Every structure is written in structure tokens, then in C-alpha cells.
Amino acid sequence: MKRKTYLIEVLTPLHVGAGQGLSHVDLPIMREVHTGFPFVPGSAIKGSAREYALREVWKRHLANSGVKLSDLDEEVSKGKKLKEDEAEKIKDDLEYLRSVFGTAGELEEGSAGKVSFGDASILLFPVRSLSHIFLLVTCPYVISRFARTVGMDIPPQKVGDTEALCYSMEIAIDKQVVLEEFVFKAKEAGEDFKKFVDLLGIGYKHRVVCVSDTVFSELVQNYTEVQTHVRIDPDKGTVASGALWTSEYLPAESVLFVNLFLDEDIEYSLPGEMWLGGDMTTGKGRVKLREVKT
Amino acid sequence: MKSRLNSFSELPAGFKRQLSELLSKAKSPHIGLVFYKVLVSKFTEDELENGLKAERFARELDATLKELTDYRVNIPKLPCKKSFELKTAYRLAIGMGYPSLLENGFLFHHTYGIPYIPGETLKGLARHVLLLSIYEEIKEKLASTQEPLNYLDKYLSSTEEEFSKNSLTETLDRTEISIILSDYKIREPHRVFRRIFGTQEKRGEVIFLDAFPKKFNPQDLELDIMNPHYAGYYTEKGKNPPGDWENPVPIKFLTLKKGTTFVFCLDYEPLGEEEPELLEHAYNLLRIGLENLGVGGKKAKGYGWFEAV
Numbered sequence: 001m002k003r004k005t006y007l008i009e010v011l012t013p014l015h016v017g018a019g020q021g022l023s024h025v026d027l028p029i030m031r032e033v034h035t036g037f038p039f040v041p042g043s044a045i046k047g048s049a050r051e052y053a054l055r056e057v058w059k060r061h062l063a064n065s066g067v068k069l070s071d072l073d074e075e076v077s078k079g080k081k082l083k084e085d086e087a088e089k090i091k092d093d094l095e096y097l098r099s100v101f102g103t104a105g106e107l108e109e110g111s112a113g114k115v116s117f118g119d120a121s122i123l124l125f126p127v128r129s130l131s132h133i134f135l136l137v138t139c140p141y142v143i144s145r146f147a148r149t150v151g152m153d154i155p156p157q158k159v160g161d162t163e164a165l166c167y168s169m170e171i172a173i174d175k176q177v178v179l180e181e182f183v184f185k186a187k188e189a190g191e192d193f194k195k196f197v198d199l200l201g202i203g204y205k206h207r208v209v210c211v212s213d214t215v216f217s218e219l220v221q222n223y224t225e226v227q228t229h230v231r232i233d234p235d236k237g238t239v240a241s242g243a244l245w246t247s248e249y250l251p252a253e254s255v256l257f258v259n260l261f262l263d264e265d266i267e268y269s270l271p272g273e274m275w276l277g278g279d280m281t282t283g284k285g286r287v288k289l290r291e292v293k294t
Numbered sequence: 295m296k297s298r299l300n301s302f303s304e305l306p307a308g309f310k311r312q313l314s315e316l317l318s319k320a321k322s323p324h325i326g327l328v329f330y331k332v333l334v335s336k337f338t339e340d341e342l343e344n345g346l347k348a349e350r351f352a353r354e355l356d357a358t359l360k361e362l363t364d365y366r367v368n369i370p371k372l373p374c375k376k377s378f379e380l381k382t383a384y385r386l387a388i389g390m391g392y393p394s395l396l397e398n399g400f401l402f403h404h405t406y407g408i409p410y411i412p413g414e415t416l417k418g419l420a421r422h423v424l425l426l427s428i429y430e431e432i433k434e435k436l437a438s439t440q441e442p443l444n445y446l447d448k449y450l451s452s453t454e455e456e457f458s459k460n461s462l463t464e465t466l467d468r469t470e471i472s473i474i475l476s477d478y479k480i481r482e483p484h485r486v487f488r489r490i491f492g493t494q495e496k497r498g499e500v501i502f503l504d505a506f507p508k509k510f511n512p513q514d515l516e517l518d519i520m521n522p523h524y525a526g527y528y529t530e531k532g533k534n535p536p537g538d539w540e541n542p543v544p545i546k547f548l549t550l551k552k553g554t555t556f557v558f559c560l561d562y563e564p565l566g567e568e569e570p571e572l573l574e575h576a577y578n579l580l581r582i583g584l585e586n587l588g589v590g591g592k593k594a595k596g597y598g599w600f601e602a603v
Contacts (some may be wrong), residue, residue: 011372012504013404055564069565126405128324130316130332133367133407173316181331183312225404228391229414234425234443252370252405273373275564281492283413283503283559286372 001261005150006270007200008040008120008256009288013225013249016040016277025226027247032121036221037142038250042117044276045258049117050101052271057093062086077104100268114266120258121145123200124208125220126251130178131171134253136207137179139216143196149259150294154196157189161212165189167197168206177209180223184211200292202255225249249284257292310335317358322366325512326402328358329548330394351395352517352546362512367408369506374559376573379508380584380600381556385518385549387597388415388590398547398591400515408510409550411589416558417502419583420576421491423473425450428483431471432462450484451493457484475586478578489566490576499566500576503559507550518549520592555603558584 014029021028032039054076058069067086075081076097087094102113123146124136140157147154159165164177164184171177172186189210197205211219231243262268270289277285314335317328336354337346388411389401403410429436429446436442449460457463466484473480480486492498507514521544522528524536560576562568588598 011370051564063567128327128404128407130320130323130327133322133324134405173319176312176316178313178316178320178332180327181313183309183316227412232418232422234422234447235441249404252403279414281413281498281501281563282417283501286503 002264003150004260004262004269005292005294006258006260007123007202007290007292008045008258008276009202009290010250010252010254010256011273011286011288012252012283013227014040014254014277014285014287015247015249015279016044017247024246025248026245029224029248029250031221035141036217037122038220038224038254039122040120040256040258040276042119042258045120045270046101046113046117048274048276049270050097052274053097053100057090057097061090061093076101079103099266114263115268116261118259118261120256122220122250122254123257124202124255125216126253127179127219127223129171129180131173132207134207135171135177135179135209136202136204136253136255137216137219138208138210139213140210141213142216143193143210146257147196149257150292152196152199152294155192157193157210159187159210159212161214163187163212165193165210167194167208170206171209179209179211179219182215184215199294200255201290204253225251247279318361321362321364323362324402324407325359325515326404326407329355329396329400329402330392333358334395346395348395348397348546349544355396355548356517359512359515365512367406367510369408369508369510370406371557372503372559374501374503374561375568376560376577378558378577378581379555379603380558380581381603382550382552382554383585383599383601384552384596385516386554386590387518387547387549387592390547390591396548397545400548403504403506406506409507409515411505411556413502413504415589416505416580417491417498419587419589420502420579421487423579423583423587424480424483424487424490427471427473427480428466428487430474431469431483432465435462435465450487451491453493453495457488457493473579473582476578476582478582480575486572486575489572490579497563499563499569499572501561501563502576502580503561505556505558508555508557510554514551514554516549516551517546520545520547549597556600 016030018028018030029038030041031037054072055069058072062072067082071081075087076094100113100115102111123142124138126134127137129135140159143154144156157165162185164186166172166186167189169186169188175186177184177186193210197208226246226248228246230239233240273288275285276287313332317332317335333355390398392399401409425443425447429443436445439445449462463484467482470479470481471483490498490500521542523542524540525543526534526540527536560573584600590598
């Protein structure tokens with residue numbers, strides 16, 4: 001087994017929904033049961049990555065021959081959909097897609113994929129601030145979870161509930177950091193923390209702060225993006241009755257990390273950019289994917 | 295929102311003073327955070343308890359925005375297949391429905407704190423333009439229908455089965471229609487509609503991304519005023535006549551200034567067939583909508599309209 005770790009940088013708000021909710025939001029995002037942190041299940045990532053890979057093959061070989069993308073989808077998972085000469089032409093691609101993503105049981109010698117997709121966990125969460133517009137927040141628990149999965153040695157960060165460890169003190173105003181309506185004492189972070197941030201290779205590293213686990217938990221649970229949606233009645237020009245609802249998003253600039261585990265004999269990389277989650281046609285869920293070398 | 299503001303005014307006075315001091319030293323604050331939360335720290339307990347006058351809030355907001363002369367923001371640029379620019383032909387008032395101490399709200403981006411136009415507003419607008427255009431073409435056929443536009447809307451987004459059974463499909467097949475308020479034409483508009491905007495069974499093939507201003511300074515936000523003279527007449531319909539003995543009630547609201555250039559982006563949905571004609575139709579529908587119908591609040595007064603840069 002080989003491991004590949006990717007960062008998922010959220011470019012536009014991301015809604016990986018948990019269905020209907022009982023809370024103040026009508027359509028909440030998925031959260032881990034034990035921490036309440038937002039996450040993206042591996043199945044959602046695999047689904048989008050598979051769609052992307054199928055499309056690449058379809059565009060290269062089949063788009064002009066009248067074969068639909070859904071036909072290729074069926075051919076990969078169940079076989080017997082394409083004409084024999086068409087299937088023969090893209091034999092290598094079919095074999096590759098099947099070995100990466102697996103097939104349905106109907107196919108002879110059906111198999112599971114050789115790449116297993118883990119769940120993506122939150123690493124940096126953007127919070128509105130009085131300096132630099134927004135800051136990227138993390139916490140000791142999240143860092144140690146990341147360190148453990150990538151096999152790095154980062155000593156546990158010590159931070160009190162009223163403190164914020166800063167990668168760069170330039171984000172502090174009067175030695176204080178403001179996150180939403182809360183004020184924290186700014187402290188310069190140690191070298192271990194800076195090394196961890198450098199490793200991520202993100203553009204906004206001066207924005208990264210580390211708060212306590214309790215504060216982080218409070219922020220990711222209560223300060224996600226909630227958008228109000230309406231449907232306008234075309235005859236009346238006003239909001240259609242009953243057509244007002246709210247849905248929750250992981251805000252733009254959030255960063256998650258995900259581990260892929262590959263069989264030794266397979267090569268696979270996630271695409272550099274793709275769409276994840278819901279509301280895609282109104283621009284939601286555009287993400288950037290980048291492998292981190294650890 | 296209200297409960298949060300209340301709990302905010304209940305915070306220890308020292309804490310509020312500290313926040314207000316930090317706000318006056320802040321160079322690049324999140325403007326949405328200032329507008330909806332932190333600016334409250336500028337007011338005393340008394341003012342907040344006795345009902346803060348929107349007038350007083352507006353003055354403080356204006357002063358705060360004017361001081362942010364060294365404001366830095368990176369406006370996100372997303373790669374997309376089709377982008378174009380238009381500028382606001384008059385002021386833009388968007389998100390007025392959100393509750394705020396100014397009485398009317400304003401829409402700021404959750405992360406970037408700048409004004410923007412959500413993709414869903416743009417998709418809705420383009421969809422509305424095509425819906426009205428199809429309606430103009432076949433309105434005689436719909437004359438006996440109760441809510442003709444709702445009926446047409448339902449028909450256009452119905453399942454493939456219902457769509458092919460409806461007699462409107464045959465009427466519109468091989469027909470070319472003119473798009474309202476323009477000389478742009480679309481052939482088989484009902485099929486184009488279903489492909490761009492999606493149906494109950496299939497998602498649309500075009501993505502409408504959020505539109506951001508090309509440049510933004512806090513001074514681009516301007517306070518505006520509406521001044522209803524007959525408050526009694528408007529609040530209790532029909533009970534009171536619009537009498538000259540009533541006093542005008544000035545209500546302030548926040549707007550984005552005229553002449554702000556926005557960048558609009560359209561892209562293909564990743565499973566679609568990437569047909570350039572489809573993107574071209576979506577672009578024209580959106581542009582016609584922005585130039586003639588507008589977005590946001592007070593459109594009938596000319597707010598939210600766009601023109602060529």
C-alpha cells in the first residue's frame with residue numbers, strides 16, 4: 001500500500017449535505033459524529049474523481065462517435081454496453097478505470113478498486129476578522145490528527161482558550177487577534193508550528209492561527225456560511241409561498257486533507273481541480289487538489 | 295440575528311471598549327463583520343437599550359468606511375470558459391432583506407467581505423429572461439391558463455415523459471424566437487431552456503458562478519436614503535388615506551456605487567457536452583437580463599442595472 005495525501009482547497013462554498021436537518025438550518029452539511037467537525041466523506045470524493053476520469057476518456061475517444069458519457073459509465077461498472085469494436089479501441093482505458101475505481105458485481109471477475117479514498121477532514125477553517133479580512137484557524141487536535149495520518153512528528157501545541165498562536169504577528173492588532181466577536185491574546189507560534197504550515201505550501205500562510213480545541217470546535221460548529229435561498233413566483237414577482245430555505249456551506253478558503261491508499265501496482269493522481277458536493281450549477285463546490293509531500 | 299445582537303450588548307463593557315478600540319485601529323477588517331457585529335461596540339449601553347437610532351448607526355458606519363483608506367483585498371479569480379464584464383449603471387442594493395441595525399441589510403461575501411452577486415441570482419435572472427421570451431411567443435396558447443408563467447415554468451422543467459406529451463413541445467419545435475428587449479434569437483428555445491437550466495431529472499449544463507467586483511474599496515459603499523411620506527398609508531393598507539399631514543420618514547440603506555465593474559463567469563457543467571452555442575445563449579440571456587431587468591432591491595427605481603463597460 002502506498003499513501004498519497006492531498007490538500008483540498010475550497011475555492012467556492014462547499015455543500016456536502018447531510019439531508020434535512022433539525023437545527024436552525026434547513027440543509028446542514030455533513031459533520032463527524034464524534035467531533036462535530038465538518039467533513040467530506042470519501043465516497044463523495046471518489047464519485048467526483050471517477051466522473052472526472054470517465055470524462056477524460058470519453059472526451060478523448062468517444063465524444064464524436066455518439067456514445068454518451070452514461071454509456072461509458074455503465075461499460076466501466078457492468079460491461080456489455082459499448083459495441084465490441086468501440087470497447088476494443090479503448091481497452092486499456094477501460095481496464096485502467098476498472099482497476100482504479102472498481103466494478104459492480106455483475107461484471108465477470110468484478111473487483112473492488114485498487115485505490116481507496118479516505119474521508120477528508122478539516123485542517124484550516126476561515127473565520128472573519130478585523131485584520132486581513134479573514135484568518136485561517138486550526139487547533140492542536142487537528143494538527144496532531146494530520147501529523148498522525150502522514151506519519152510526521154509535530155509536538156503538541158500548547159494554547160489556552162484566550163490565546164491564538166500566530167504564524168506571523170502581522171495579523172495582530174495591539175497584540176490581539178479578533179475572530180468574529182471574540183478577542184484573543186496573540187502569541188508568536190513556535191518553529192514546529194511554522195514548519196507544519198510551511199509544509200502545506202498554501203498561499204495565505206501568514207493568515208494561519210492556532211486556537212484551543214474548544215474554541216476551534218465552537219467556530220466550526222457555529223460560524224459556517226449559511227445562505228438564504230428563495231424561489232420567485234414568475235406570475236407574482238414575489239417569493240413563492242413556502243419557498244424560503246437556508247443551507248449551510250463550508251466557506252470558500254477552507255482547507256481539508258484527505259488520504260488515498262493505493263495498491264503497489266497502480267498509479268493514480270487526483271485531478272488538480274474539480275467540483276464537489278451540491279449546487280454546482282450556481283457555482284458551488286469548486287475545489288483545488290494538491291498533493292503534499294511528507 | 296436579533297438574539298445575537300442582544301447577547302452582544304450584554305457583553306462586559308470592558309470587552310466592548312476593547313473591541314471598539316481594535317476596530318478603530320483595523321486597516322483591512324471584514325466589512326460584513328463590521329457592519330453586522332463589531333460596529334455595535336461603538337455605542338453605549340444606554341443607546342443600545344433605548345433603541346439605537348438607525349441615523350446614528352449610519353453616521354458611525356459612514357465614518358468607519360471612510361477611514362479604511364489602506365484597505366487590501368485579493369479578489370478571487372476562477373478559471374472559467376466564458377467571462378465578461380459589465381458595470382453598474384446605477385447604484386446596487388443587494389441583500390436588503392437581511393436584518394441589521396440600519397434596518398436594511400447588505401450582502402457581503404462570507405469569506406472575502408466584499409459585495410458580490412450570487413450565482414443563483416444570475417442563473418435565476420437568465421432563466422427568467424428566457425421564460426418571458428418563450429411566453430411572449432406562445433401567450434395566445436396560454437391565455438386560458440390561470441397562472442400562465444407558473445404553468446410554463448413547470449412545463450419547461452418537467453420530466454422527459456411529460457415534456458414530450460405536452461402539445462407545446464410540438465408548437466415550439468423548429469421555431470426560432472426573439473429574446474425580449476433585444477434582437478437576439480434562439481432556435482428551439484424550450485430545448486435550450488432545459489439544457490441550460492436543467493429539469494426535474496437532469497441538472498443544467500451551464501454553471502453560473504458568483505460575480506465579483508473587479509476592484510473594491512470600502513469607499514465604494516454609499517449610504518442612500520428612501521423617504522416614504524405616507525407611512526400610515528403603506529403600513530395599514532386602505533385604512534389611512536395618504537395624507538399630507540404625515541411626516542416623511544427617512545430610511546437609510548447601503549448601496550454599492552454606480553460605475554462598479556463586475557466580472558461574470560460561466561462554465562460548463564463537467565458532465566455536459568461543452569457545446570459553445572449553449573454557453574453563448576446563456577451569456578446573452580444573462581447580459582440582456584442584467585442590462586434590462588437588473589439584480590437586487592429597488593430595481594423599479596433603476597437600482598441594480600448594468601451597462602457595457
